[in-house]
Amino acid sequence: MRYGADATIRHLLADTETxxxxxxxxxxxxxxxSIADYLRRNGKxxxxxxPSAPTIAGERGYASLSDIPFPVDVxxxxxxxxxxxxxxxxxxxIGAGSVWLQLGVRDEAAAARAEEAGLAVVMDTCPAMEAPRLGLSWSR
Structure with missing residues (x-):
């Protein structure tokens, strides 16, 4: 079952970059x-x-979040x-703005820790499902 208010989901999809x-x-x-490609096609x-730190679509990969040398929105x-x-x-x-746990990924305790730290949390859903559900004009 999806976790996260529609306003939070809309904000993450519409107002974030990285x-x-x-x-x-x-x-x-x-x-x-495929979801990373979907996000890229829609401006992210x-x-x-x-762990293998691949370069994908010209974007350098990192072995861990802590290795990323710039701010992360989601x-x-x-x-x-x-x-x-x-x-x-x-x-x-690392001070990320939010976490989005994909469809089928649930950890209530981790979500609570993130929210207590001030992060927005979405869990057990997918941007490719949520953008059309919320009427955002994202390309498939």
Whole structure:
């Protein structure tokens, strides 16, 4: 079940620029790759975060969030639920503005920690589902 108010989701989709996508690799068959492409096509800077630190669509990748040398608006989490907590904690540590846990990724305790630290949180949904649901004029 989706977690996050419509106003929060709309804000993250409409008013942010830099998205760090944790779990984004060069594997074009993975959902993270197609959603990262969707975000890019709709004006977002997408920064890959993966242990292999791949360069994707001309954007240098980083092995961890802590390695990114510039501010991140949204940390988009494409890891299994049991691995999401440490990623959320790292997002808090780097001062990210928000975390978005993708469809099927849930960690209530991590979401609470992020909110307590002042981050906006969206969980268990996907930008490609939410933009059309909220009537945003994003391209598919």
């Amino acid at each position: 998205w760090a996508v944790v779990g984004l690799s060069a594997n074009t068959g993975r959902t993270a790759y 800077r997408v920064v890959p975060v993966h 940390v988009d989490v494409f890891v299994r639920s049991e691995l999401a907590g440490p990623v959320v904690d790292e997002a808090v540590k």
